[in-house]
Amino acid sequence: DSGVTQTPKHLITAxxxxxxxxxxxxxxxxxxxxxxxxxxxxxxxxxQYYNGEERAKGNILERFSAQQFPDLHSELNLSSLELGDSxxxxxxxxxxxxxxxxxxxGQGTRLTVV
Amino acid sequence: xxxxxxxxxxxxxxxxxxxxINCAYENTAFDYFPWYQQFPGKGPALLIxxxxxxxxxxxxxxxxxxxxxxxxxxxxxxxxxxxxSATYFCAASMTGNTPLVFGKGTRLSVIA
Numbered sequence: 001d002s003g004v005t006q007t008p009k010h011l012i013t014a015x016x017x018x019x020x021x022x023x024x025x026x027x028x029x030x031x032x033x034x035x036x037x038x039x040x041x042x043x044x045x046x047x048q049y050y051n052g053e054e055r056a057k058g059n060i061l062e063r064f065s066a067q068q069f070p071d072l073h074s075e076l077n078l079s080s081l082e083l084g085d086s087x088x089x090x091x092x093x094x095x096x097x098x099x100x101x102x103x104x105x106g107q108g109t110r111l112t113v114v
Numbered sequence: 115x116x117x118x119x120x121x122x123x124x125x126x127x128x129x130x131x132x133x134x135i136n137c138a139y140e141n142t143a144f145d146y147f148p149w150y151q152q153f154p155g156k157g158p159a160l161l162i163x164x165x166x167x168x169x170x171x172x173x174x175x176x177x178x179x180x181x182x183x184x185x186x187x188x189x190x191x192x193x194x195x196x197x198x199s200a201t202y203f204c205a206a207s208m209t210g211n212t213p214l215v216f217g218k219g220t221r222l223s224v225i226a
Contacts (some may be wrong), residue, residue: 002157002159004157005153011123033213042203042216042217042218042219043158043203043216044216045213045214045215045217048211048213055211056212056213058213087134090157090158091131092157097208097211097212098207098209098210098211098212099146099211099212099213100146100207100208100210102148102160102163103214104158104159104160105150105157105158105159106157107155107156107157108157
């Protein structure tokens with residue numbers, strides 16, 4: 001158990017809908033990272049927050065947004081969903097701000113858009 | 115410049131064999147090279163990581179070999195066991211706030 005909790009584990013929704021994925025980082029970790037994993041693209045970095053502030057942005061679509069709350073949990077919001085958004089979404093956390101450090105991944109949320 | 119190319123895509127070895135997974139990168143500014151292991155239904159977990167000031171690092175049965183001049187690094191699993199069957203990802207980053215760039219993964223099957 002990595003100590004990172006993601007909910008829900010599975011989500012099935014229709015095209016055009018909006019969903020929210022939730023992540024609770026390991027106790028004490030200030031950095032939260034979101035990744036998308038698909039069969040053809042592998043693991044793609046989406047966005048990082050550190051202590052409530054956005055620190056790095058990757059290949060995140062404009063339809064997607066995220067935030068980190070004062071209690072350090074984070075939410076990833078996906079809107080106007082398309083079939084191609086079906087993927088595994090992982091949250092990871094680390095104690096430090098940078099990426100050159102051990103990050104602990106949650107078990108992921110499997111999103112299926114139908 | 116930001117890509118990390120990983121090979122092979124899949125690998126089958128007998129128990130006790132030494133699977134080797136290779137990665138190549140272009141960006142010479144990368145200075146952190148981790149390997150992640152992912153079991154089905156789980157998130158990736160850090161296995162071992164290396165920085166370019168050393169050419170080899172061992173942790174238990176797992177060894178990273180690093181060739182700075184060739185811009186390549188590889189993972190060797192000694193005395194592989196069926197429990198090592200998983201997908202392995204190499205990645206690269208640099209000091210500072212540069213996101214990890216992952217390879218596409220290698221699905222390893224260790225058969226008894």
